[in-house]
Amino acid sequence: MQPRILVVEDEPAIQELIALNLEQAGQLPVLADSAEQALERIQEELPDLVLLDWMLPGQSGLELARRLRGDARTKRLPIIMLTARGDEEDKLRGLETGADDYITKPFSVKELQARIKAVLRRRAPEITDDAVEYHGLRLDPAAHRVTGKGKELAMGPTEFRLLHFFMTHTERVYSRTQLLDQVWGDHVFIEERTVDVHIRRLRAALSPSGHEAFIHTIRGSGYRFSRA
Amino acid sequence: MQPRILVVEDEPAIQELIALNLEQAGQLPVLADSAEQALERIQEELPDLVLLDWMLPGQSGLELARRLRGDARTKRLPIIMLTARGDEEDKLRGLETGADDYITKPFSVKELQARIKAVLRRRAPEITDDAVEYHGLRLDPAAHRVTGKGKELAMGPTEFRLLHFFMTHTERVYSRTQLLDQVWGDHVFIEERTVDVHIRRLRAALSPSGHEAFIHTIRGSGYRFSRA
DNA sequence: GGCGGACGTGACGGAATCGTTGCAGCCATG
DNA sequence: CATGGCTGCAACGATTCCGTCACGTCCGCC
Numbered sequence: 001m002q003p004r005i006l007v008v009e010d011e012p013a014i015q016e017l018i019a020l021n022l023e024q025a026g027q028l029p030v031l032a033d034s035a036e037q038a039l040e041r042i043q044e045e046l047p048d049l050v051l052l053d054w055m056l057p058g059q060s061g062l063e064l065a066r067r068l069r070g071d072a073r074t075k076r077l078p079i080i081m082l083t084a085r086g087d088e089e090d091k092l093r094g095l096e097t098g099a100d101d102y103i104t105k106p107f108s109v110k111e112l113q114a115r116i117k118a119v120l121r122r123r124a125p126e127i128t129d130d131a132v133e134y135h136g137l138r139l140d141p142a143a144h145r146v147t148g149k150g151k152e153l154a155m156g157p158t159e160f161r162l163l164h165f166f167m168t169h170t171e172r173v174y175s176r177t178q179l180l181d182q183v184w185g186d187h188v189f190i191e192e193r194t195v196d197v198h199i200r201r202l203r204a205a206l207s208p209s210g211h212e213a214f215i216h217t218i219r220g221s222g223y224r225f226s227r228a
Numbered sequence: 229m230q231p232r233i234l235v236v237e238d239e240p241a242i243q244e245l246i247a248l249n250l251e252q253a254g255q256l257p258v259l260a261d262s263a264e265q266a267l268e269r270i271q272e273e274l275p276d277l278v279l280l281d282w283m284l285p286g287q288s289g290l291e292l293a294r295r296l297r298g299d300a301r302t303k304r305l306p307i308i309m310l311t312a313r314g315d316e317e318d319k320l321r322g323l324e325t326g327a328d329d330y331i332t333k334p335f336s337v338k339e340l341q342a343r344i345k346a347v348l349r350r351r352a353p354e355i356t357d358d359a360v361e362y363h364g365l366r367l368d369p370a371a372h373r374v375t376g377k378g379k380e381l382a383m384g385p386t387e388f389r390l391l392h393f394f395m396t397h398t399e400r401v402y403s404r405t406q407l408l409d410q411v412w413g414d415h416v417f418i419e420e421r422t423v424d425v426h427i428r429r430l431r432a433a434l435s436p437s438g439h440e441a442f443i444h445t446i447r448g449s450g451y452r453f454s455r456a
Numbered sequence: 457g458g459c460g461g462a463c464g465t466g467a468c469g470g471a472a473t474c475g476t477t478g479c480a481g482c483c484a485t486g
Numbered sequence: 487c488a489t490g491g492c493t494g495c496a497a498c499g500a501t502t503c504c505g506t507c508a509c510g511t512c513c514g515c516c
Contacts, residue, residue: 173372194494218372220385
């Protein structure tokens with residue numbers, strides 16, 4: 001899966017440079033040029049990593065990092081900070097606050113990629129292809145197989161990806177828009193109601209083992225995958 | 229949610245300047261040009277922050293701040309004071325009285341915004357999506373779930389938002405108008421008595437765990453959410 | 457104790473949301 | 487080219503929810 005990387009940077013030139021490099025490396029850049037906008041994007045796009053410039057207009061990067069660490073939903077969101085060269089004080093405070101790594105400007109493309117890969121590898125339980133299990137339901141991405149209560153459950157590719165996302169993101173509500181972004185991919189033009197149809201197909205596919213009950217409709221908000 | 233910011237300033241020119249800047253930053257300015265008017269506006273509008281000029285006709289800003297700190301309902305209302313340049317004495321007394329921050333005139337728009345954001349972030353437990361707990365009742369916005377005494381409590385979207393507001397604003401009376409503004413959103417045209425109906429529905433939804441008793445009717449004033 | 461206003465409660469029409477179905481288009485496969 | 491599986495869409499029906507009203511009840515005040 002293509003990792004989403006939020007780039008928080010107020011200088012357009014650097015922002016574009018980084019975005020280009022990320023795209024070439026098969027990653028999906030999400031852009032923000034202020035801390036406020038960053039918070040919005042995080043809510044909307046659910047990035048896997050944040051590249052955070054330390055010097056921002058208004059709210060500083062330090063404060064944003066602190067806030068992300070304070071929120072339960074973003075507590076484990078990896079942060080790589082971009083600091084001016086030799087700004088040792090920022091570096092220290094940054095690591096204290098909870099940044100996972102730092103890069104001093106100017107930096108090379110290779111170095112950036114190396115650190116991104118390292119951080120993503122360190123904490124990315126959800127992007128892996130490991131088999132997932134949840135209360136008697138088992139999904140194996142490598143074998144493309146789903147089993148529940150010993151029975152093999154057949155479904156289409158889209159239902160499979162949808163279930164995979166749900167099983168790695170349980171106990172939380174996702175809107176139709178978020179599901180489209182996460183399961184179908186960004187920038188697709190698909191009717192939101194189509195999600196409903198695939199939810200129905202997934203429910204039908206899970207019914208032989210009774211696990212269809214794990215898919216909860218949250219009226220007005222979206223869907224949640226959880227036991228009971 | 230759009231934060232409301234009360235601007236207490238007697239000079240029309242400065243007042244307008246600040247109001248304009250706040251609007252551009254996505255905030256909702258509420259205006260008052262005297263301490264007396266400020267008290268009224270606070271009661272009506274429930275601002276999230278007060279920008280307070282230190283030099284006011286009649287009752288001074290200092291006295292207003294002291295009064296706000298003395299009242300239980302406004303004890304935790306953030307205050308940023310505006311002082312003349314170099315007026316160190318005012319600065320000290322202001323911080324002693326309980327102002328959260330200060331800005332010396334003349335100030336830049338950026339600085340103003342930075343301090344506003346900082347103060348709002350410091351005390352804004354209500355804007356987050358973190359789970360809330362109150363005497364055995366638990367509400368999780370991310371999972372969109374309410375549990376009391378181990379039982380899951382089902383309710384409609386409006387009841388959920390209403391309960392969320394109550395659980396983040398306990399121990400205080402809110403009028404029907406205030407509840408409409410805060411839970412339904414500003415500028416809605418809804419009968420005040422409709423609040424009663426949703427209060428009833430929320431009580432019914434909470435009854436399985438007995439937490440309906442937390443909703444108190446304050447005859448002639450509104451409702452309060454609190455234990456006993 | 458009576459009176460007036462405020463509140464609780466049940467019901468109802470309309471609107472919004474969601475489940476379900478059938479279908480047409482697409483692609484791969486043989 | 488025929489077939490079959492899969493996808494996205496539109497449409498319909500069912501359900502839930504919302505805001506309002508009417509009526510009954512309760513409370514405080516004189």
